[in-house]
Amino acid sequence: MGTISGGTTPSLxxxxxxxxxxxxxxxxxxxxxxxxxxxxxxxxxxxxxxxEQAVRSFQSANGLTADGIVGAQTFAKLIKTVQNGSNGDAVRAIQTLLGVTVDGAFGTGTEQAVLNLQSTYGLTRDGIVGPLTWQAAFGK
Structure with a gap:
C-alpha cells in the first residue's frame, strides 16, 4: 500500500x-x-x-423543535439546492460562505468557487450546491 501524494482530503x-x-x-x-x-x-x-424568532417560526413550520438554535436538523430543512443559473437569497447564502461577489446570481465565478470547494473535500465536482457542499461551505 502506497501513500497518496499531495496529502489527504479533509473530512467534511x-x-x-x-x-x-x-x-x-x-x-x-x-x-x-x-x-x-x-x-x-x-x-x-x-x-x-x-x-431567533425567524428560526423558531421556520422550525415550527417544518416539524422541528422550535428552540431558535440552528444546528444540523434545522440546516437540513433550511438549505436549498442551487446551481449555475439559480438566483435569489439561497445563492446569496452560498456566495457569502464562498467569499465571492454576493449578487444573488449564480454564474461562472460562483460555480468555479463551488467546484474548488468540492475538490477540496473530495466531493463530486458538479458545481451543484446540495447538502454535502452546503455542509462543507458552512464548516470551512
Whole structure:
C-alpha cells in the first residue's frame, strides 16, 4: 500500500451551531436562507432576537423543535439546492460562505468557487450546491 501524494482530503466539517449571540458569515448565510423561505429579516451577520424568532417560526413550520438554535436538523430543512443559473437569497447564502461577489446570481465565478470547494473535500465536482457542499461551505 502506497501513500497518496499531495496529502489527504479533509473530512467534511460538522455543521455549525448558531444561536442568539452568534455572528459572522455563517449567521449571514443562514439569514439569507431564512429569507429564501419567506422570512423578512436583514442578513447582517448578527444573530439577535429577530433572527431567533425567524428560526423558531421556520422550525415550527417544518416539524422541528422550535428552540431558535440552528444546528444540523434545522440546516437540513433550511438549505436549498442551487446551481449555475439559480438566483435569489439561497445563492446569496452560498456566495457569502464562498467569499465571492454576493449578487444573488449564480454564474461562472460562483460555480468555479463551488467546484474548488468540492475538490477540496473530495466531493463530486458538479458545481451543484446540495447538502454535502452546503455542509462543507458552512464548516470551512
Amino acid at each position: 466539517p460538522a455543521w455549525p451551531i448558531l444561536r442568539n449571540g452568534s455572528s459572522g458569515n455563517d449567521v449571514k448565510a443562514a439569514q439569507y436562507l431564512l429569507r429564501s423561505h419567506g422570512h423578512s429579516l436583514t442578513a447582517d451577520g448578527d444573530f439577535g432576537a429577530g433572527t
